[in-house]
Amino acid sequence: MPLLYHHPFSAASRFVRLILGEYDEEVELVETMPWKRDEKLLLVNPAGTLPVFVDHDGVTASGALVIAEYLAETRGARMGEVKLLPENVGDRAEARRLLHWFAVKMHGEVTDYLATEKIFKRLMTIAEGGGSPNAAAIRAARANIRYHLQYIGWLAARRNWLGGRGLSFADLAAAAELSVVDYLGEVPWEADETAKAWYARIKSRPSFRPILAETMRGLPAATHYADLDF
Amino acid sequence: MPLLYHHPFSAASRFVRLILGEYDEEVELVETMPWKRDEKLLLVNPAGTLPVFVDHDGVTASGALVIAEYLAETRGARMGEVKLLPENVGDRAEARRLLHWFAVKMHGEVTDYLATEKIFKRLMTIAEGGGSPNAAAIRAARANIRYHLQYIGWLAARRNWLGGRGLSFADLAAAAELSVVDYLGEVPWEADETAKAWYARIKSRPSFRPILAETMRGLPAATHYADLDF
Structure with missing residues (x-):
């Protein structure tokens, strides 16, 4: 199952959770406090910021805007009505x-x-x-x-x-x-x-x-x- | 010809000029000082920030990261080697x-x-x-x-x-x-x-x-x- 490094009150993390919900994609949530030096987080994202998405094949996307594009490319294409990015x-x-x-x-x-x-x-x-x-x-x-x-x-x-x-x-x-x-x-x-x-x-x-x-x-x-x- | 609202010493504007150069796309440069309230700029981008790209058909893309995605979608696809975004x-x-x-x-x-x-x-x-x-x-x-x-x-x-x-x-x-x-x-x-x-x-x-x-x-x-x- 994909992982999402997130914090419940990080708006950027919530944005990605909403995308995953709309794309009907299950994810394991890893709660992380970005103000603490967290080696596990730094390993997947040298910027040390949230959120970070690690896909089931290990592909990593860091930062909400990058994750959004990644999910649109990997999940959005198969969606019918709810693509979350217009066609045009x-x-x-x-x-x-x-x-x-x-x-x-x-x-x-x-x-x-x-x-x-x-x-x-x-x-x-x-x-x-x-x-x-x-x-x-x-x-x-x-x-x-x-x-x-x-x-x-x-x-x-x-x-x-x-x-x-x-x-x-x-x-x-x-x-x-x-x-x-x-x-x-x-x-x-x-x-x-x-x-x-x-x-x-x-x-x-x-x-x-x-x-x-x-x-x-x-x-x-x-x-x-x-x-x-x- | 497309327009680019830019400032010569705005790094974000330079980034878009480099993309346009790599895609071999001519553009008319409109020098703008974003710290002045500029009605023409606000009309194309309510955030009042640079750069703003106005395509020949009037489609507007605001902000360097948005323009980069737009140019990759409209110009990158026809490029051979220099797509500027990997395939995978x-x-x-x-x-x-x-x-x-x-x-x-x-x-x-x-x-x-x-x-x-x-x-x-x-x-x-x-x-x-x-x-x-x-x-x-x-x-x-x-x-x-x-x-x-x-x-x-x-x-x-x-x-x-x-x-x-x-x-x-x-x-x-x-x-x-x-x-x-x-x-x-x-x-x-x-x-x-x-x-x-x-x-x-x-x-x-x-x-x-x-x-x-x-x-x-x-x-x-x-x-x-x-x-x-x-």
């Missing part, structure tokens, strides 16, 4: 633009701040960078998320899914980021009904179930987190 | 891992610091973030580049090209980053002969010529910059 090259460029928007830009402006300050710093030792959260970083994330939520709403009002007509990597990347932020109760859903309706649609997909079941000791999920009619 | 899916994942390593990790740890502090801050107004360079950022980049140069040497000693048997996006991404740093005379070539020999090979390709001809008023290139036997 121009539409693919648009889906990838939004994939990068959410996985890189939104991640850096919102999720990374909130996950680091409110989750990872609790798990890290002081030497690893743990400690009390940085209020300025949390404030920045809270301001930035409104703009990203609005962009999701804007896209969802104009298209069937964020990246175009079909469900794509763009939706899964956006949903993965939001799912981490939503666990923390930090998504101002009342600010955009269209974004909320899009998220409700994607949240009810079977691929999302394992993510909604994640919990962290000492930090319970926001009450509506696993609720499909939030 | 596992080898593609490895070439893409290194592409991301150089375009994201090395860029963030080395090139972005040096280009921002030593080039872009000269071109920016104070309100845009211009001013005197931050010595700590330059020191960090100078420490980090040794590790990246060593990794390039390690790869080049084991493989024909960095990403495997054939020239790939991995080489072009690494070379694009190094070319900006080398303009500034900040690559410690004496530290790794193997990396230097690899760079001499890629530097002598015709796709590299326009990049070696770039100059900036008030900031001449390091004396060996355009020299193929540096």
Whole structure:
């Protein structure tokens, strides 16, 4: 069975788990803390970052964007409706633009701040960078998320899914980021009904179930987190 | 003719110019300063970042990694030897891992610091973030580049090209980053002969010529910059 080195609250790892769920692919999850020097992780990915996918034949793909392309090439081709990348090259460029928007830009402006300050710093030792959260970083994330939520709403009002007509990597990347932020109760859903309706649609997909079941000791999920009619 | 919104000293833009050169594709270059609010740029790429490629049929691809995939899909297929992505899916994942390593990790740890502090801050107004360079950022980049140069040497000693048997996006991404740093005379070539020999090979390709001809008023290139036997 393929392996996925991941962390339950790494948005990039969640994105890959959603892809695997949509492609109906079973995987063995290896929980990894990327802030610890982990020789097993460094052996498969010298960058020491998550996620890393090791296929059943040993082929390794490192990093969420690389894994997404790899899975599209190895699994997507055999899928019918749910390919996650459009057929047309121009539409693919648009889906990838939004994939990068959410996985890189939104991640850096919102999720990374909130996950680091409110989750990872609790798990890290002081030497690893743990400690009390940085209020300025949390404030920045809270301001930035409104703009990203609005962009999701804007896209969802104009298209069937964020990246175009079909469900794509763009939706899964956006949903993965939001799912981490939503666990923390930090998504101002009342600010955009269209974004909320899009998220409700994607949240009810079977691929999302394992993510909604994640919990962290000492930090319970926001009450509506696993609720499909939030 | 396709358009490329670029900046001569943006490593990501140089990477795409190298791809276009290797694919023997002519393009009209539109020089853009991404730190200025540019309505034309925002219209084609809401993220306001470089590079952006607009194909002759109007299809737009934003961001170097998205453009690379788009060009591989639209131009790479018709190329013989120089496809820039290997045929085998596992080898593609490895070439893409290194592409991301150089375009994201090395860029963030080395090139972005040096280009921002030593080039872009000269071109920016104070309100845009211009001013005197931050010595700590330059020191960090100078420490980090040794590790990246060593990794390039390690790869080049084991493989024909960095990403495997054939020239790939991995080489072009690494070379694009190094070319900006080398303009500034900040690559410690004496530290790794193997990396230097690899760079001499890629530097002598015709796709590299326009990049070696770039100059900036008030900031001449390091004396060996355009020299193929540096």
